[in-house]
Amino acid sequence: MNMTDTCTGVPPLEGTVKRGGSLADFIWFRCGGPAEWLVRPTDVEDLSQFLSQLDPAISVLAVGVGSNLIVRDGGVRGVVVRLPKSFAEITIEEGNRVRAGGAAMGITVASKARDAGIAGLEFLRGIPGTAGGAVRMNAGAYGREAQDILVEATLVMRDGTVEVWPLERFEYSYRHSAVPAGAIIVEALFEGVPGDPETIGAEMERIAAEREASQPLRSRTGGSTFKNPPGGKAWQLVDAAGCRGLTIGGAQVSEKHTNFLLNIGGATAADIEALGDEVRRRVFEHSGVELEWEIQRVGDAE
Structure with a gap:
């Protein structure tokens, strides 16, 4: 202690x-x-x-x-x-439900669901974060979002009280929830539908292959940098504005997928954030669209 x-x-x-x-x-x-x-x-x-x-x-x-x-x-x-x-335990429950600790990785949750013949959670294979993070930000990929599978989640509030929130209380929108600052999601209960493990596994493999082909997975990077604007794709706007490969300091816009920023060696956080802001400026200048950050930026500048 x-x-x-x-x-x-x-x-x-x-x-x-x-x-x-x-x-x-x-x-x-x-x-x-x-x-x-x-x-x-x-x-x-x-x-x-x-x-x-x-x-x-x-x-x-x-x-x-x-x-x-x-x-x-x-x-x-x-x-x-x-x-x-200790917060990453995953258990299978009746009714095609999967209970996951807040620290459980999305890929592990999807794999446990597959092994139990529970379909509908395959998209978590494509989310490189934890169950808690996915619930907080309504993470999504391949046409589905956390709100599509969440039944309820357990939160420890900033004052230490423990609350169980049903889906409705999260007031989900695109990459956003009503979880207040300082609250920590420690467990989530997800629900899928009955499925064939082989079919589920094949879909997870398809998602993995698509990610490998299109995203810079083996680089020092973050998730998607910008939110997709209504009716559009952030990466297309970034590409059209001529930002593919754009570099500031040790930070670079990925050549492979332009909605990813990379630390190509010795980048500071300031380099990465400045690059993101420059991309936003160029996109606005080119298309009139003001991209919103999807990556969370925290802390103090030096």
């Missing part, structure tokens, strides 16, 4: 608390500053007690694998919560 730091109001935890914990070690871009406090709770009760005792003035941010995140170079003030493997 870590002792309370009386100077900061950070309470004790059964898990780990690290001051100045590196985020660049695990977020996909592999750059950016540290967390003021990086917290890994052991279980829901541990997290709940920690948040209930944490000074309300201290901000809380949940981070999964950081596949949709730019952490600015000055780092993130307050507490960053990263759920460990």
Whole structure:
């Protein structure tokens, strides 16, 4: 157990608390500053007690694998919560339901559903993040979104209370939900339909092959950079504006898929964010469309 730091109001935890914990070690871009406090709770009760005792003035941010995140170079003030493997358990329940911990990876959830003959969750194979992240941002791919399969989810609120939200309470829209700042999704209950494991597996393989062919999966990158505008595709607008391969510092617009930014070596978070803003400027100048960021940008600039 870590002792309370009386100077900061950070309470004790059964898990780990690290001051100045590196985020660049695990977020996909592999750059950016540290967390003021990086917290890994052991279980829901541990997290709940920690948040209930944490000074309300201290901000809380949940981070999964950081596949949709730019952490600015000055780092993130307050507490960053990263759920460990103890939050990644997946169980199959009656009624074609899959219960997944917030830290469970989308591909693992899809695979467990396949093995149980549950169809409808295949698209999670194409989402490179956690179940918690998918629920928070209504992640989607290949024609489906989290809202299409979610029954309910368990949240630990910023004040430490534990709440179970039914689907309707999330008030989902495109890549957005009503989950408040500081709340952490620790478990989700998904529902599919009966299916043949071989057919489900074939669809997952198709999704994997399509991603491999079209996205820079083996690069230091994030997820989709910009939201698709109504009736359009962000990558097409970026391409039409002449941004394919555009570089600022160590950051580059992917040649393979123009809605992905890359850290091609030594990029700072400032390089990546500046490149994204330059792409937005050029797209607006070319087409009059103002692209919205889909990647979450957090922390302070240096």
